[in-house]
Amino acid sequence: MRKLPVFLVIDVSESVAGPLQQSITQGMKTIVSGLRSDPQALESVHMSVIVFAGKAQVLVSMVELANFYLPSLPVGGGTSVNAALTTLMNEIDTHVVKGSNTQRSDWKPMVFLITDGVPTDRSTDAIDRWKAEYASKTTLVSVSIGGGADHSLLRQLSDDIVVLANATDDTLVKFFQWISQSVSIQSNAIANRKSTGGVDLTKNLPTGAVSLAKDEVGGVPQSVDDRLAIFVARCQRTESPYLMRFERQGPAGDNARYALRQTLPLNDDYFELCDENATGSASISTSQLEGFPGCPHCGTHIAMVECTCRKMHCIDGPGMATCPWCGNSQEYVAAKKGSARDFSRGLG
Ligand SMILES: [Zn+2]
Ligand SMILES: [Zn+2]
Known part of the structure; x- marks a missing residue:
């Protein structure tokens, strides 16, 4: 059984702590319950949750949807996209099956990187490795909550940056429904053999508060988030x-x-x-x-x-x-x- 791996990579830095984090937790529950009601998704989707602040941690190791359980999100200090990527790449290496003569590969992993942050580290080692070895084999969408994230850095990971300018409960709900639908669409495309690779996720974005970052620069890297x-x-x-x-x-x-x-x-x-x-x-x-x-x-x-x-x-x-x-x-x-x-x- 080939699985469709879905990675949620969530910023849990201090700036997200509080009501925004509660909304994100609620949103993740929306994703899971939405997908569980879709038979195709239930059959193929496996989910993993990685959280990051100054360091990253695997909060939920890759598991089939039916057995997915979301623990409460922690809070940490700092915003290291490098740490997040390094952990993500390790998890991909460990859990995503590569094709060989004797077995078929898993479907192309979908990654949703959700951050409000201005990165507090400047190292680009993990980003360079991501671009060289992983970018073409995954579908990654970066989500900038509040629009203050460093878009030039996120753009190095993929062209798809979704901006939630106003992270109200309403826009967050729509946004998480969109993630859920995107995964659903992808799992159904796979089942119907319409697609073996990635779909264009950003086509179906909810209108209104959510937009695609084109020329918006967003925040710049700095050692302290001065907002x-x-x-x-x-x-x-x-x-x-x-x-x-x-x-x-x-x-x-x-x-x-x-x-x-x-x-x-x-x-x-x-x-x-x-x-x-x-x-x-x-x-x-x-x-x-x-x-x-x-x-x-x-x-x-x-x-x-x-x-x-x-x-x-x-x-x-x-x-x-x-x-x-x-x-x-x-x-x-x-x-x-x-x-x-x-x-x-x-x-x-
Ligand atoms: Zn006290
Ligand atoms: Zn003391």
Whole structure:
């Protein structure tokens, strides 16, 4: 039985965390339930889910549709398309059957690479390898959520870049239905022997909010995603990590202002998806931040104090406290009015 391999490669960096990630999770469930109702798809489609931030991870190893189960998506720091591609190529090598004298090959794999991100690494090794060895043997569609992704980089992977300019629930639903239909069309084409290769997926795009990137440049690679100021701290009481997300108000620059949008509890799996070699030198002054986050684990109102180890945690109030990162105890005093200091920020 020749299978139709479908890879969903999903950006789970900090910038996606929160409501957008919930919509993506919902969308993936839409894909699976849509395909399960199609007998041809159910027979041939095998799905795999790869997630990436600063590192990549196989979240669901290639499995037939009937046995597919979607675990909750993790969150990580950074956006490495290289890490994503490297993991994708390994999974293709492992799970996609190549043709030989004794066996027929699988059908041409379909890859949907979904990112909102501006890549935070610049290496092109994996991209070069992809172009040389994999690009012609797969159908890859890149999806730029919010239109801020680096299109020049995505264009190196394939010509097909779909832009979701406004990632509202409604457009996301339509978009995931489109993925589901595209896979359906492909599996039926295979069954009817109309096609052995890829179909032109972008022909059937839903009209409206979804568009094809032609000359749109999108974002540019940078070491930090400067649309956001993201901080990761640990709760002093539970030691669990959490994320504080500030969004830029107005233009970028040294004095750009960021307003608090969200605090989000994280699990320790956050650290498994961070690139520990990424530079942690990016910082931002507290004078650029508006809003005071509380800790989502223990509920204290002071969630942004920095230990001498340069990591952040929450405290109950002024006085002695032990850093959940390094274990050092020190005394915290209330900041003087008008004083500012620099905090290390996440890569986004
Ligand atoms: Zn706390
Ligand atoms: Zn510390």
